[in-house]
Amino acid sequence: MTALELLAPAKNLACGMAAVDHGADAVYIGAQRFGARAAAGNSIEDIRQLCDYAHLFGVKVYVTVNTIIYDDELEATQQLICQLDEIGVDAILVQDMGVLRMAIPPIPLHASTQTDNRTAEKVRWLRQLGFKRVVLARELSASEIAAIHQEVPDMPLEVFVHGALCVSYSGLCYASQYCFGRSANRGACAQFCRMKFDLLDADGKEIEHQRHLLSLKDMNQSDHLEELIEAGATSFKIEGRLKEVGYVKNVVAAYSQRLDAIIARHPDRYCRASRGHCSYSFTPHLNKTFNRGFTTYFLHGRIPDIFSPDTPKAMGEYVGYVKEMRRDSFNVAGTAAFANGDGLCFINQERELEGFRVNRAEGNRLYPHEMPRHLHAGMALYRNNDQEFERQLSRQSSERKIPLVMRLGVTDDGFSLSADGVEVSIICEHQQAEKPQQENIIRQLSRLGGTPYECSRVELPDVFGYFIPSSLLAELRRRLVEALGSVQRSLGLRGSEVRASGVGALGFEGRRYGLPYLYNISNRLAREFYVEQGLSALEPAFEIRRPRGEQLLMQCRHCLRYSLGCCVKHGGSRPSWKEPLFLRLGDGRRFRLDFDCKHCQMNVYAAD
Numbered sequence: 001m002t003a004l005e006l007l008a009p010a011k012n013l014a015c016g017m018a019a020v021d022h023g024a025d026a027v028y029i030g031a032q033r034f035g036a037r038a039a040a041g042n043s044i045e046d047i048r049q050l051c052d053y054a055h056l057f058g059v060k061v062y063v064t065v066n067t068i069i070y071d072d073e074l075e076a077t078q079q080l081i082c083q084l085d086e087i088g089v090d091a092i093l094v095q096d097m098g099v100l101r102m103a104i105p106p107i108p109l110h111a112s113t114q115t116d117n118r119t120a121e122k123v124r125w126l127r128q129l130g131f132k133r134v135v136l137a138r139e140l141s142a143s144e145i146a147a148i149h150q151e152v153p154d155m156p157l158e159v160f161v162h163g164a165l166c167v168s169y170s171g172l173c174y175a176s177q178y179c180f181g182r183s184a185n186r187g188a189c190a191q192f193c194r195m196k197f198d199l200l201d202a203d204g205k206e207i208e209h210q211r212h213l214l215s216l217k218d219m220n221q222s223d224h225l226e227e228l229i230e231a232g233a234t235s236f237k238i239e240g241r242l243k244e245v246g247y248v249k250n251v252v253a254a255y256s257q258r259l260d261a262i263i264a265r266h267p268d269r270y271c272r273a274s275r276g277h278c279s280y281s282f283t284p285h286l287n288k289t290f291n292r293g294f295t296t297y298f299l300h301g302r303i304p305d306i307f308s309p310d311t312p313k314a315m316g317e318y319v320g321y322v323k324e325m326r327r328d329s330f331n332v333a334g335t336a337a338f339a340n341g342d343g344l345c346f347i348n349q350e351r352e353l354e355g356f357r358v359n360r361a362e363g364n365r366l367y368p369h370e371m372p373r374h375l376h377a378g379m380a381l382y383r384n385n386d387q388e389f390e391r392q393l394s395r396q397s398s399e400r401k402i403p404l405v406m407r408l409g410v411t412d413d414g415f416s417l418s419a420d421g422v423e424v425s426i427i428c429e430h431q432q433a434e435k436p437q438q439e440n441i442i443r444q445l446s447r448l449g450g451t452p453y454e455c456s457r458v459e460l461p462d463v464f465g466y467f468i469p470s471s472l473l474a475e476l477r478r479r480l481v482e483a484l485g486s487v488q489r490s491l492g493l494r495g496s497e498v499r500a501s502g503v504g505a506l507g508f509e510g511r512r513y514g515l516p517y518l519y520n521i522s523n524r525l526a527r528e529f530y531v532e533q534g535l536s537a538l539e540p541a542f543e544i545r546r547p548r549g550e551q552l553l554m555q556c557r558h559c560l561r562y563s564l565g566c567c568v569k570h571g572g573s574r575p576s577w578k579e580p581l582f583l584r585l586g587d588g589r590r591f592r593l594d595f596d597c598k599h600c601q602m603n604v605y606a607a608d
Helices: 013-021 044-056 071-086 097-101 120-128 142-151 175-180 225-231 245-265 387-394 438-445 470-491 524-532
Strands: 002-010 026-030 060-065 091-094 109-111 133-135 157-163 197-200 206-211 218-220 235-238 270-272 277-280 317-325 330-333 343-347 353-362 365-368 380-385 398-411 414-419 422-427 453-459 551-556 581-584 590-596 601-606
Touching: 002 013, 002 245, 013 026, 013 044, 013 245, 013 398, 026 044, 044 060, 044 071, 044 470, 060 071, 071 097, 071 524, 097 524, 120 133, 120 142, 142 157, 142 225, 157 225, 157 245, 175 551, 225 245, 235 245, 245 270, 245 277, 245 387, 398 438, 398 470, 414 470, 422 470, 438 453, 438 470
Parallel strands: 002 026, 002 235, 002 270, 026 060, 060 091, 091 109, 109 133, 133 157, 157 235, 398 453
Antiparallel strands: 157 218, 197 206, 197 581, 277 398, 317 330, 317 380, 330 365, 343 353, 343 380, 353 365, 398 414, 414 422, 551 601, 581 590, 590 601
């Protein structure tokens, strides 16, 4: 039977615990340093608390140590990994291959998507190095994932299913570092791809003016989980380590319900990777939390409408269109219900996102605090802040419980209570009961409020005529809960692991990385590693090298030639512009576009 894992992001301890409560099978979180989201760091003590809580439900905790590392940080990184091992973290996500040469305990390593995992050859090489899991590139289709799984069936595959998309292959984006001195490979991305650009042809003719041409919509594979499962993926990752707790609650609950529905259809094939079931006090709705519009990206190959050129901001859910305008209000044609304080937005005639807040809602007639100047009848409206939904999420919105079948037994000197293979006992005189005790015993043993458990059934011996004081029944129950917790936490402790030495031939060779700096070698241990792997052309990482000539900054599956309807290979019209094309920032800096049609890829070069 295949265990399916829903992997949730945690900005902090509160988000991590909310993810567990709302149905996650695993949580990934950043430590104080060396995570690919520098703004989302957490103390060792907070991660310890998350491990203790998560492990009660069999939920795993993974910590991101997935930046490239500088020489003067090697010792601190090694110490951090040792600390994470001591507190019971289940795995760490890694980008820098120098980690493989550190003196670290045998904590499981997962190859971050930052290691650029697109091919079976790369995945096989990572498995040989001792990695226990690979996080695949977001750009892969279901058929490409299936091909990797078929060739390397013993490597667990993790795939992104929801959230923001990087336009460049992860780990191979240097635009933020080049333009702003903030490295994406160091967790400090300045979101170059969310900025406005002009698109120019070779003669300087402006094709597009100040549009977000590299800004992608958000991924949403909620309707395609079973397809990804059949392709061979077993872990389904939600992006969002900078997102707040409401986002985590809603998205995790939505995907958890989808996975449960799949398992209900195939109970003999699939199960969840953790324990417990959730009861929600709200109805999950993916459109109601932050999103830039949704796309399935390349799940079924190249499709149109994957980018969001008008705005990189959240538009939220479509709620209808403006039907009729008055001086201080307007009404909306649609079925949505509105509340005072709702945030609405629209794309104005300048193709800019414009937002406003509803001061008063009377049915479908809305009174903004100030009437938006550019709002007109017929315009589509979106709600990017739903006050009522946010109120629901601000309260306790889910409870997760592990069902127990509790069995009361008789010992030579007292009584025992067992569940889930754990047994506790008390010493107590065997007193014959004057009246039936079954109802009171069941009532006392079932009182599991405030614990992670719920009693689904109490089983007593066929012949049971003893009286047990309620106080002793409560003590039996308390001891059992304590013992179950201890056992479940200990299950989070890993046995010894054997990791490969990392010595051997470079499995995927250097032919993909014609520019050696794309290996992101930023420290002496990584350099030694790649020398052992047989790599001869070594260059330091982009972040520490001295730029020479034209710089390759991004490699993207998103292609502007295609998105603008001018890719002849995919049925578009022949473009009228003269190539090469250039992107131009508002400050005048230009970036040359190279269309690599053989690999169906767009490359972005620093041109100035």
